[in-house]
Amino acid sequence: MKKQKWLLSLSIVGAVFLGACGNQTDSSAANADENAETIIVGTGNAYQPFVYLDEDNNLQGYDVEVLKAVDEKLPEYTFKFESMDFKNILTSLSTGKIQLAAHNYAYNEERGKKYLYGEFAYNTYAHHIVNSDSAGSPYETLADLEGKKVFASPGSEVAYILETYNKEHNQAIEIVYNEASSEVLVKGLENGTADAAILTKFDTNKYNEQFNVQLQASDKAIKSAGIFFIFQQGDEQLKAAVDGALQELSDEGTLSQLSIDIFGDDYTK
Known part of the structure; x- marks a missing residue:
């Protein structure tokens, strides 16, 4: 050593x-x-x-x-x-x-x-679709996000997932590019700046505890990766x-x- x-x-x-x-x-x-x-x-x-x-x-x-x-x-x-x-x-x-x-x-x-x-x-990293519980049931698939606004950091894996989907589906998802802090991201989901984000369940649970909110994640990951x-x-x-x-x-x-x-x-x- x-x-x-x-x-x-x-x-x-x-x-x-x-x-x-x-x-x-x-x-x-x-x-x-x-x-x-x-x-x-x-x-x-x-x-x-x-x-x-x-x-x-x-x-x-x-x-x-x-x-x-x-x-x-x-x-x-x-x-x-x-x-x-x-x-x-x-x-x-x-x-x-x-x-x-x-x-x-x-x-x-x-x-x-x-x-x-x-x-x-x-x-390993598992991506789940996350939204505020005030918006209704969780989104489970990328198809559920068509016509919705979704947060993504420029150049991130999340942006790549959404951009790839949009290339194949006529730009169906409105990507809200944002490098905001965790607090701003959570507030954005709560106030409707975006309808959803793509996060790990770890981050979702952390934000719920940290900001006393009720974000909900899709049951299944839309993508898991090393x-x-x-x-x-x-x-x-x-x-x-x-x-x-x-x-x-x-x-x-x-x-x-x-x-x-x-x-x-x-x-x-």
Whole structure:
């Protein structure tokens, strides 16, 4: 096992990151392996509990903890985190500012043509249609959303699901592109800004408790997918190393335990 050595670089505002890659905080560089190759990991800052900044601006979350555990398995690398707005992560991967993207990414064909996906899923992600109980019964299928307004963050997996459906169904769903906070999203569902959103049941339950509302989710997931780290095209060596470390962490039960500790259940299988 390597010595502990977490290098964190924060760029809370996307424009600041794109201009200068943010302010760097190196709290443990003295402990880093001197001959290790530094890998810049691009991740988000506002998607709790997967990846977010706590009240002290420290990077936290499941994706972060998994990568720390991976880094401990790989003495040839030192992971350095760049925290940025979600929309900037894959752009930064394209331009070579980062070498690994981590933000709860599921596979889709559009991204698969541009980037190299890992082969080991470190989490699973099930999408459910969610709406306020005041709107009536839950929507169960994408067809139920035709003629409805549905929240989606630009460039997200949810946006991809809705856009793909619309291509095949004459733009039947009105996509409300929004990068709003959780509170604004919930209020939007409650006041009719949008008729529905697509969330995990974990997020739905969290919002119900956090905001004292009654959002309801479809019984069945409209899509379940593995969650992967993303690399630059051609970076097979780094991908293979990370995949191998993830396999070890899975076999040891570390991934399952991290999921239970952070989410309250094992979502790795």
